[in-house]
Amino acid sequence: MxxxxxxxxxxxxxxxxxxxxxxxxxxxxxxxxxxxxxxxxxxxxxxxxxxxxxxxxxxxxxxxxxxxxxxxxxxxxxxxxxxxxxxxxxxxxxxxxxPRLDLKGNPLYEEFELAYMKTHYYGGIKKYQWASLPLALHGVVILENGESVEITIGEKDEDPVFTIPDILPHLAAKIQGERKSGEVIKGEELQIIVGSIPSTIENKEIKDRVKYAILEILNRDYGMVEEDFISAELELVPAGKAKDIGFDRSMVGAxxxxxxxxxxxxxxxxxxxxxxxxxxxxxxxxxxxxxxxxxxxxxxxxxxxxxxxxxxxxxxxxxxxxxxxxxxxxxxxxxxxxxxxxxxxxxxxxxxxxxxxxxxxxxxxxxxxxxxxxxxxxxxxxxxxxxxxxxxxxxxxxxxxxxxxxxxxxxxxxxxxxxxxxxxxxxxxxxxxxxxxxxxxxxxxxxxxxxxxxxxxxxxx
CATH class of the missing domain: 3.40.630.10 (Zn peptidases)
Structure with missing residues (x-):
C-alpha cells in the first residue's frame, strides 16, 4: 500500500x-x-x-x-x-x-404452479446484472393495525434467497439476441421467484394454491395479509457480505x-x-x-x-x-x-x-x-x-x-x-x-x- x-x-x-x-x-x-x-x-x-x-x-x-x-x-x-x-x-x-429493486404494491402472482413477485427498479441500474443473482429481501411492513414489522431474509447462512431467473442461452437467440443491452432483461421481466409448493388447504375457491401457500408463510411469520404489501417498503438487494478483492486484499467489493x-x-x-x-x-x-x-x-x-x-x-x-x-x-x-x-x-x-x-x-x-x-x-x-x-x-x-x-x-x-x-x-x-x-x-x-x-x-x- x-x-x-x-x-x-x-x-x-x-x-x-x-x-x-x-x-x-x-x-x-x-x-x-x-x-x-x-x-x-x-x-x-x-x-x-x-x-x-x-x-x-x-x-x-x-x-x-x-x-x-x-x-x-x-x-x-x-x-x-x-x-x-x-x-x-x-x-x-x-x-x-x-440502486436496488423494490417490490410493487401488488407483487405476488402464480403461473404454472410457480409463485413470483413483481419489482420496480430504483435508480440507475443495468437490468441484466440483477438476473440469476442471489437476492435478499430487506424492509419494513406496516400492518393494518399500525404495527411495524421488519423483514430481512437472505443474509443468514440458513436463510433462503430469491432470484430473477434468466433464459438459458440455448433458447435466447430470438427473444434476447437482438435486444440492446438496456433491454436484455426488461423492467417488467425483473421478477423474483418465491415458491413452488402448493397449499394443503382444502378450499375449492382457492385456485392459486402456491400463491396462497406463500401468503400463509407471510402470515405465520410476519402477521401479513396480501393487502399489507401496499403499506410496505420491501427492497431486494444482493445477498452476501462485503469481501476483500485481489491477491493483495487491496480492494473492497460490495x-x-x-x-x-x-x-x-x-x-x-x-x-x-x-x-x-x-x-x-x-x-x-x-x-x-x-x-x-x-x-x-x-x-x-x-x-x-x-x-x-x-x-x-x-x-x-x-x-x-x-x-x-x-x-x-x-x-x-x-x-x-x-x-x-x-x-x-x-x-x-x-x-x-x-x-x-x-x-x-x-x-x-x-x-x-x-x-x-x-x-x-x-x-x-x-x-x-x-x-x-x-x-x-x-x-x-x-x-x-x-x-x-x-x-x-x-x-x-x-x-x-x-x-x-x-x-x-x-x-x-x-x-x-x-x-x-x-x-x-x-x-x-x-x-x-x-x-x-x-x-x-x-x-x-
Missing part, C-alpha cells in the same frame, strides 16, 4: 491501520444495506460515541454532540463549534440510498458502496474528532439521491434548513429567518459522492488526463453534470483553491476527476441543491469500479483517504 505526494510514490507504514479501518467499513456495509438499516445502525454507533438526540437538548453549547433522525431515512450529526454559528458551518453531505462509502467515512470522521472544531460540523446522510433527491427525505426537501434552524435557535437562544439565511450563505460543504474510476478494459469512455483512478486517493470533482455541465454545481475557483490547500496541508492523498468524456454521459450529485441555499460546495469522494452494479469495487487506500479528507474538513475547513 502506498501514498502519493508531490515527490511521487512513497511507501506507507500505515497499511495495518488502513486495512483495519476497512474491515470495520465492510461490517457496516453488511449491517446497513438499505437506508433505513444504515440509519438504525448509525444511531447505535453514534450513541455509543456520546451523541444524544437533539430533541433532548433545549440549548446547545460548544462541544455538544447531537443527532437528528428524519422518518428513519436521514441521519444528521452535529458537533457545536467554537466560532459564532452565524459565520457558517461545515457540512459533509452524503447519500445512503443505493453492494451499495455508492454512496455508503461516503456515508460511513463522513460519519466516522465526525465521531472521531479529537477536539472541538472551530466551526460547527454537520454530517448529513440523505436519502433519494439516486432518483433525484425528491421526497421529504431527499435533499430537495427543507430538512437541511430545518435542522440548521433548530441548531441556530438552540445555540443563539433566539431565531430569525435572516439568521438562518446568514448561516447558510456563510457555510461551506463537501458534496460527498463517488466518481467513476478508470477501468483499463473500458478506458475509452474517459479523458484519461482528467479521469479518476483507483488507489490514487480521494477525488476532487469541480463539476459533474452531463455534456455541457447540465445539472451541476460548478465550484468557484476560490473554493477549489481552499480545498486543495486544505488537503495538501494535511498530506491527504487526492486527485482530480471528471465523470467521463464530455459527450459520453455524466451524472449528478446533491451538490446543486446545497449550492441553491448559497452554501459553497464541491464534490469530493473516492472512485469506484463497476458503479451501480450489484458488486462495486473500491480501493482500501481511497476509503481511508476519504475519511482523512472529511476529518480535516470538519477540523480545519
Amino acid at each position: 502506498q501514498y502519493k505526494n508531490e515527490n511521487g510514490w512513497i511507501k506507507s507504514n500505515e497499511k495495518k491501520e488502513i486495512f483495519y479501518f476497512c474491515d470495520e467499513y465492510k461490517k457496516f456495509l453488511d449491517l446497513g444495506k438499505t437506508e433505513r438499516e444504515f440509519v438504525k445502525e448509525g444511531v447505535k454507533f453514534v450513541e455509543a460515541k456520546g451523541f444524544v438526540p437533539a430533541e433532548s437538548k433545549k440549548s446547545l453549547q460548544v462541544g455538544d454532540k447531537v443527532y437528528y433522525v428524519n422518518r428513519g431515512k436521514n441521519l444528521v450529526l452535529a458537533v457545536i463549534g467554537k466560532e459564532d454559528i452565524e459565520k457558517g458551518v461545515n457540512y459533509v453531505v452524503s447519500h445512503i440510498d443505493s 453492494y451499495g458502496q455508492d454512496d455508503r462509502i461516503c456515508g460511513y467515512t463522513s460519519m466516522r470522521a465526525i465521531v472521531d474528532l479529537e477536539e472541538v472544531p472551530e466551526r460547527t460540523a454537520i454530517c448529513f446522510l440523505a436519502d433519494k439521491e439516486e432518483i433525484g433527491s425528491s421526497g421529504s427525505t431527499g435533499l430537495k426537501s427543507d430538512y437541511l434548513a430545518y435542522i440548521t434552524g433548530d441548531i441556530v435557535e438552540k445555540v443563539k437562544g433566539n431565531f430569525t429567518e435572516m439568521m438562518l439565511r446568514r448561516v447558510l450563505w456563510n457555510s461551506q460543504s463537501l458534496s460527498s459522492d463517488v466518481n467513476a474510476g478508470v477501468d483499463p478494459i473500458f478506458k475509452g469512455v474517459h479523458d484519461i488526463q482528467n479521469a479518476a483512478k483507483i488507489g490514487f486517493g480521494v477525488v476532487v470533482t469541480k463539476y459533474t453534470g452531463a455534456r455541457g455541465k447540465s445539472g451541476t454545481n460548478d465550484a468557484d475557483a476560490e473554493y477549489v483553491g481552499k480545498i486543495r490547500k486544505l488537503l495538501n496541508d494535511a498530506d491527504v492523498c487526492w486527485q482530480i476527476g471528471e465523470l467521463g468524456k464530455v459527450d459520453e454521459g455524466g451524472g449528478g450529485t446533491v451538490a446543486m441543491y446545497l449550492a441553491h441555499l448559497g452554501i459553497r460546495t464541491i464534490d469530493i469522494g473516492p472512485a469506484l469500479l463497476a458503479m451501480h452494479s450489484p458488486f462495486e469495487v473500491s480501493s482500501k487506500l481511497d476509503v481511508y483517504e476519504t475519511y482523512r479528507a472529511y476529518k480535516v474538513f470538519y477540523t480545519r475547513g
Whole structure:
C-alpha cells in the first residue's frame, strides 16, 4: 500500500491501520444495506460515541454532540463549534440510498404452479446484472393495525434467497439476441421467484394454491395479509457480505458502496474528532439521491434548513429567518459522492488526463453534470483553491476527476441543491469500479483517504 505526494510514490507504514479501518467499513456495509438499516445502525454507533438526540437538548453549547433522525431515512450529526454559528458551518453531505429493486404494491402472482413477485427498479441500474443473482429481501411492513414489522431474509447462512431467473442461452437467440443491452432483461421481466409448493388447504375457491401457500408463510411469520404489501417498503438487494478483492486484499467489493462509502467515512470522521472544531460540523446522510433527491427525505426537501434552524435557535437562544439565511450563505460543504474510476478494459469512455483512478486517493470533482455541465454545481475557483490547500496541508492523498468524456454521459450529485441555499460546495469522494452494479469495487487506500479528507474538513475547513 502506498501514498502519493508531490515527490511521487512513497511507501506507507500505515497499511495495518488502513486495512483495519476497512474491515470495520465492510461490517457496516453488511449491517446497513438499505437506508433505513444504515440509519438504525448509525444511531447505535453514534450513541455509543456520546451523541444524544437533539430533541433532548433545549440549548446547545460548544462541544455538544447531537443527532437528528428524519422518518428513519436521514441521519444528521452535529458537533457545536467554537466560532459564532452565524459565520457558517461545515457540512459533509452524503447519500445512503443505493440502486436496488423494490417490490410493487401488488407483487405476488402464480403461473404454472410457480409463485413470483413483481419489482420496480430504483435508480440507475443495468437490468441484466440483477438476473440469476442471489437476492435478499430487506424492509419494513406496516400492518393494518399500525404495527411495524421488519423483514430481512437472505443474509443468514440458513436463510433462503430469491432470484430473477434468466433464459438459458440455448433458447435466447430470438427473444434476447437482438435486444440492446438496456433491454436484455426488461423492467417488467425483473421478477423474483418465491415458491413452488402448493397449499394443503382444502378450499375449492382457492385456485392459486402456491400463491396462497406463500401468503400463509407471510402470515405465520410476519402477521401479513396480501393487502399489507401496499403499506410496505420491501427492497431486494444482493445477498452476501462485503469481501476483500485481489491477491493483495487491496480492494473492497460490495453492494451499495455508492454512496455508503461516503456515508460511513463522513460519519466516522465526525465521531472521531479529537477536539472541538472551530466551526460547527454537520454530517448529513440523505436519502433519494439516486432518483433525484425528491421526497421529504431527499435533499430537495427543507430538512437541511430545518435542522440548521433548530441548531441556530438552540445555540443563539433566539431565531430569525435572516439568521438562518446568514448561516447558510456563510457555510461551506463537501458534496460527498463517488466518481467513476478508470477501468483499463473500458478506458475509452474517459479523458484519461482528467479521469479518476483507483488507489490514487480521494477525488476532487469541480463539476459533474452531463455534456455541457447540465445539472451541476460548478465550484468557484476560490473554493477549489481552499480545498486543495486544505488537503495538501494535511498530506491527504487526492486527485482530480471528471465523470467521463464530455459527450459520453455524466451524472449528478446533491451538490446543486446545497449550492441553491448559497452554501459553497464541491464534490469530493473516492472512485469506484463497476458503479451501480450489484458488486462495486473500491480501493482500501481511497476509503481511508476519504475519511482523512472529511476529518480535516470538519477540523480545519
